[in-house]
Amino acid sequence: MMSFTFETVVLIGALGLAVIGALGMVISNHLFRMLLALAIAESGANLLIVLTGFRAGGVAPILGAGDPAASMVDPIPQVLVLTAIVIGVGVQALAVALLIKVYQAYGTLDVRELRDRMDADVAAAAGVEADASQDAPAGGRPLSPAPSRGTAGFGRRSPAPADGLRP
Amino acid sequence: MIADMTLSRLLAADVGYLVLPVVLPLLGAFLMQPLARVSARGARILGPLLLVLSAGITAQLWLQLGDAPFSLAIGGFAAPLGILFYADRIALLFALAIPVFALLFWPEFGPGAGGRDQAARRDALMLLLVAAATGLALSGDLFNIYVFYELAAVASFGLVALTGTGRSQVATFRYLMISAFGSVFALLGIAILYMQTGTLNLAQIAQLAPETLPNPIGLAAFALMLIGFGVKAELFPVNTWVPEVYAGAPARVSALLAGLVSKLAVLVVVRLLVLIFPQPEAAELMLVLGVLGILTGELAAWRAKDFPRMLAFSSIGQLGMVFVAFSISGEIGLLAGLAVMLHHLIVKSALFGLAVRWSGSLEALSGAAGVSPLASALFVLFALSLIGVPPLPGFWAKILVLIGLAEGGTPLDMMALMALLLATAIEASYLFRVAIRLYEDTPTPVPPPARRDLGVAALLGALLLAVTVGLKPVADRLGEDAAQLGERALYIQTALPSHVARKD
Numbered sequence: 001m002m003s004f005t006f007e008t009v010v011l012i013g014a015l016g017l018a019v020i021g022a023l024g025m026v027i028s029n030h031l032f033r034m035l036l037a038l039a040i041a042e043s044g045a046n047l048l049i050v051l052t053g054f055r056a057g058g059v060a061p062i063l064g065a066g067d068p069a070a071s072m073v074d075p076i077p078q079v080l081v082l083t084a085i086v087i088g089v090g091v092q093a094l095a096v097a098l099l100i101k102v103y104q105a106y107g108t109l110d111v112r113e114l115r116d117r118m119d120a121d122v123a124a125a126a127g128v129e130a131d132a133s134q135d136a137p138a139g140g141r142p143l144s145p146a147p148s149r150g151t152a153g154f155g156r157r158s159p160a161p162a163d164g165l166r167p
Numbered sequence: 168m169i170a171d172m173t174l175s176r177l178l179a180a181d182v183g184y185l186v187l188p189v190v191l192p193l194l195g196a197f198l199m200q201p202l203a204r205v206s207a208r209g210a211r212i213l214g215p216l217l218l219v220l221s222a223g224i225t226a227q228l229w230l231q232l233g234d235a236p237f238s239l240a241i242g243g244f245a246a247p248l249g250i251l252f253y254a255d256r257i258a259l260l261f262a263l264a265i266p267v268f269a270l271l272f273w274p275e276f277g278p279g280a281g282g283r284d285q286a287a288r289r290d291a292l293m294l295l296l297v298a299a300a301t302g303l304a305l306s307g308d309l310f311n312i313y314v315f316y317e318l319a320a321v322a323s324f325g326l327v328a329l330t331g332t333g334r335s336q337v338a339t340f341r342y343l344m345i346s347a348f349g350s351v352f353a354l355l356g357i358a359i360l361y362m363q364t365g366t367l368n369l370a371q372i373a374q375l376a377p378e379t380l381p382n383p384i385g386l387a388a389f390a391l392m393l394i395g396f397g398v399k400a401e402l403f404p405v406n407t408w409v410p411e412v413y414a415g416a417p418a419r420v421s422a423l424l425a426g427l428v429s430k431l432a433v434l435v436v437v438r439l440l441v442l443i444f445p446q447p448e449a450a451e452l453m454l455v456l457g458v459l460g461i462l463t464g465e466l467a468a469w470r471a472k473d474f475p476r477m478l479a480f481s482s483i484g485q486l487g488m489v490f491v492a493f494s495i496s497g498e499i500g501l502l503a504g505l506a507v508m509l510h511h512l513i514v515k516s517a518l519f520g521l522a523v524r525w526s527g528s529l530e531a532l533s534g535a536a537g538v539s540p541l542a543s544a545l546f547v548l549f550a551l552s553l554i555g556v557p558p559l560p561g562f563w564a565k566i567l568v569l570i571g572l573a574e575g576g577t578p579l580d581m582m583a584l585m586a587l588l589l590a591t592a593i594e595a596s597y598l599f600r601v602a603i604r605l606y607e608d609t610p611t612p613v614p615p616p617a618r619r620d621l622g623v624a625a626l627l628g629a630l631l632l633a634v635t636v637g638l639k640p641v642a643d644r645l646g647e648d649a650a651q652l653g654e655r656a657l658y659i660q661t662a663l664p665s666h667v668a669r670k671d
Contacts, residue, residue, distance in 0.1 A: 018355060025348055031340060038347050045354040052362040077361060080310055084354055087317045091347055094324060098340045105333025114337055121334040122414045123473070125526075 010051055017044025031102065031109040035095050042088045046081050053077035185228060185239045185252050188221035188262050189302045196294035203287035214290040215273060218266040218297065225262045228254075236651065238307060238662045247371050253307035253662050256648045257505070261304035261431065268427050268516060269297045271623045272419040274329075289329055295322035296423070303431045307662050309357050309367040312435055316353070316396065319431070320346045323424055327416040335415035342408040346398050349405055353395025359388040360443075370662035373442035373655055381446050389444045390452060392436075399432035401425075401486045403460040410467075413479035418523040419620075421475065425482045426516030430508050433486070437493050437504065442655055447496070454494035454579055458586045460487025465593040473528045477597065478518050481553070484590055485511045488568060491583050495571035501649035503567035509645075510564045514549045517627035520620040521546060525613070529600075533607040539615035543605040545628045550598035552631055555591060560634045563642070565591070 021041020028034050053074030061075040103109055106117055195217040203210035236255035243249075254262070274289055299322060302315035324346075328339040361367060363384060364375045372380075379385070398405045413421040440449060464484030471477035489511065493504035521542055525532060536543035552561035565587070572584040616624070634641050651657065 018351060022348065022351065025344060031344075034344055038344065038351075041348070041351045042354075045351045045358065048355060049358040049361070052358050074365075076310075076367065077358075080313075080357075080361075080367070083310075083314060087314070087350075088347075091317070091321065091343065091350075094321065095340065095343050095347075098324075098328065098336055098343065101328075101336045102333065102340055105336060118334045118337045118411065121332075122411065122476075125332075125334070125414075 007051065007054065007056070010047070010054075014044050014047035014051060017041070017047065020044070029111045031099055031111060031114070034111075035092065035099065038095075039088075039092060042084070046084055046088070049077045049081045049084065051077075182228075182232070182237055182239050184224055185254055185305065186241065187224050188266065189252075189298050189305065191217045191221055191224075192266075192294040192298035192301070196291045196298065199287050199291035199294065203284065207286075210287050210290065214294055215270060217294065218270045218273075221297070221301070222263055222266040222270075225259060225266075229259045229263070234647070234651075236657060236661045247366060247368050247663070250311055251307040251368070251662055252305040253369075253658070254305055255651050255658075255661075257434065257652050258304045260648070261434065262301050264512070265297055265300045265304065265427060265431075268423065268512075269293060271626070272422045272516065272520065274326075274417055274419050289326070292322050292325040292329075296326065296428070300428060300431050303435060307369050309360065309369065309372075313350075313353060313357060316399070316432070316435070317350060319428060320350070320399070323420075323428060326420045327412050327424075329420070330415065330417060332415065334411070338408070338411035338415040342412050345405055345408045349395045349398030351395075352391045356388045356391030356395060359384060359391070363388070368662070369438065369442055370659045373659055374663075376443045376445075380443065385444065386446065386448055386452075389439065389449045392439060393449075393453060393456070396432045396435050396439075397456070400429050400436065400490075401460070401464075401483050402490065403456045403463065403483075403487065406460065406464075406483050409483055410471075410476045410479045413482075413519075414473070414475045418475065418519050418526060421479070421522070422516045422519030425479070425519060426512045429482070429486055430489075430512055433489055433493070433504075433508060436490075437501075437652070440493065441501075441653055442658060445655075450494040450496060451579055453490050454583055457487045457490030457494060458583050460484065460490065461586050461590045462487075465590040469593050469597045471597075472530070474525050474532065474601075475519075475522050477529065477601070478515065478522060481594065481597075482511070482515050484594070485515065485553070488565075488587065488590070491587065492568045492571065495568070495575055495580075497571075498646075498649055498653055499567065499571045499574065501653045502646055503564065503571050505645055505649050505652070506560075506564035506567055510552070510560050513627050513631060514553055514561070517545070517624040518549050520624045520627075521616055523620045524616045529604060532601065532613060533604045534609050535604075535613040535615075536606045538613050539621070541625065542616045542621055543602075545621075545624045546605060547602050548628050548631065549624075550602055554595045554598060558635055560631060560638070560641075563638065 018041050021037045021039070021044055024037025024040065025034050028037060053076060055071050055073050058071045058073035061072040061078075099109065102114070106114055108114060108117075195213055199210055199213060202213060234256055236253065238254070239252045240249050241251060274293065275286070296319055299315045299319035303312060303319060306312045306315060320343075324339050324343050327342060328336055357367070360372060360380075363379045364372050366372055366375070376385070380388070393402065394405055397403075398408075401409050413425060416424070436453075440453070461484050464480050464482070464487055468477050468480035468484060471480055485507070489504055489507050492507050493500055495503060525535070525542075548559075552559040555562040555565040569584060569587060572580045572587070615621075
């Protein structure tokens with residue numbers, strides 16, 4: 001029974017790590033924290049996979065190294081988890097590299113600020129209607145007023161003529 | 168070309184060559200950098216050459232081995248222990264479509280803007296994407312599916328960030344985060360499946376599934392994997408990356424991601440659904456998420472003010488429809504799903520091809536028909552097919568979904584049916600708005616699409632018209648494809664060891 005409780009504890013721990021990580025990714029507002037939360041979530045998932053092959057008192061799954069009759073842990077999850085760890089490390093390294101680029105481009109890693117800047121950027125690159133296409137800040141508009149672009153006062157009501165004039 | 172033909176004739180006799188469409192691009196991707204040091208010209212033609220070769224090998228295999236599914240135990244290790252490639256008609260169709268579409272939307276054949284090193288990097292990433300996508304289409308076990316899925320993800324991160332602008336880097340980062348989030352979910356789902364069945368081989372899981380998985384735990388595993396693989400398939404809650412990425416990435420890359428890569432993720436989900444999770448709750452979950460995708464995508468597309476983002480949102484809606492179609496039980500669901508999926512592959516890729524030069528706001532497109540009548544006519548053709556105007560294939564795809572839903576008849580089905588009709592109205596509204604603008608009489612300087620993109624779009628438009636004319640044979644073939652895709656017993660029989668083709 002001891003082994004059962006131990007497994008259960010680790011199982012709950014693994015799922016807990018995954019949930020903590022996933023929540024962290026959803027609620028944090030800083031890109032680097034999101035990345036750290038991702039690392040936590042990934043370790044939770046990896047732990048769960050290792051656990052699926054776990055046998056209490058099992059030995060390493062190497063033929064010829066020990067007593068073949070002894071129960072071995074299942075090697076397939078270990079292979080899978082090695083792959084997953086390697087992929088995870090690669091993706092995280094790529095993410096850090098991108099973070100540096102993002103910081104160089106915008107000077108901030110705050111999600112909300114970046115989203116505003118990027119939306120403005122996308123709109124500007126797409127055409128001329130940056131004001132009108134401020135992307136659906138549902139309820140957020142009063143809090144973060146769009147920077148005044150010096151267009152005629154009620155220009156937003158009729159974007160078509162305003163845009164026609166600008167290019 | 169002739170050398171290629173004889174080469175593929177030499178190669179094609181053995182099932183074992185099924186690995187080549189994956190291995191060749193993979194090898195090419197890693198040879199690209201050293202080769203570029205030696206000969207820039209050689210590196211430039213290496214990618215397209217390997218794609219032609221892969222497509223030729225797949226086509227030759229298909230011609231020689233016919234339509235019956237076959238599987239290949241890689242390295243000669245039989246299935247439950249070894250890993251396998253499983254090729255049925257749909258898998259082969261995608262294995263053929265991937266290099267062809269990659270060739271059609273190859274970023275640049277010339278050295279491009281960034282110079283030689285940048286070109287080699289870009290081509291290497293494209294080849295990686297092709298290898299991973301082909302691997303996804305062919306893989307018969309979860310381990311490989313996971314690895315290829317991640318490989319496709321990493322390659323697409325690189326391709327999206329290629330433009331090097333700040334916004335594309337932010338978009339890539341958010342894409343990466345959501346994608347990695349999805350991977351964690353998929354891994355959890357795979358872990359649960361392994362816990363319940365003790366294997367990662369799809370066929371063996373399918374054999375064990377009726378006893379071990381029709382329970383809440385199995386359903387949880389499906390939900391986790393649906394979310395996980397749904398990231399690439401633009402499934403509803405995990406698709407927030409779509410508009411930013413398609414607005415920031417080069418339009419040809421967007422065409423590949425929206426057209427091709429999303430479909431492969433859908434194919435993985437469909438395999439899971441057919442083989443492992445036949446319970447109705449799984450399909451219902453997919454239906455609900457699909458309906459939410461349809462509504463949010465189409466409404467957002469209606470509000471969009473620039474061409475790429477309108478296409479991006481509309482592709483969310485269309486993929487929602489794909490999920491709704493596949494959630495219909497029975498063969499009609501598979502048939503409808505395949506039809507919608509292939510239709511979207513052709514149409515959305517072509518539209519993104521037009522977006523290469525029309526990347527600006529929709530308002531700036533007014534009068535484009537005067538500059539480039541062919542491009543505008545093609546846009547109208549694709550728009551009509553997307554909306555589902557009768558003689559065009561899009562109509563038949565959509566009507567299949569509607570019939571399937573009506574036959575299902577549950578309240579959920581009816582809700583989906585209503586959503587689909589509503590979405591059609593919204594679609595018509597925003598697509599016609601653009602079409603009217605194209606034919607407006609106010610000549611503004613709109614850049615005409617480049618000859619190459621226009622050619623690709625015209626080719627795909629001609630394909631669409633050809634399907635319209637030859638609807639009957641295409642529909643028959645698609646029906647057989649769907650029947651084969653839905654046969655669980657056939658998959659198990661083909662993939663499991665006693666029947667595995669070995670190279671000895």
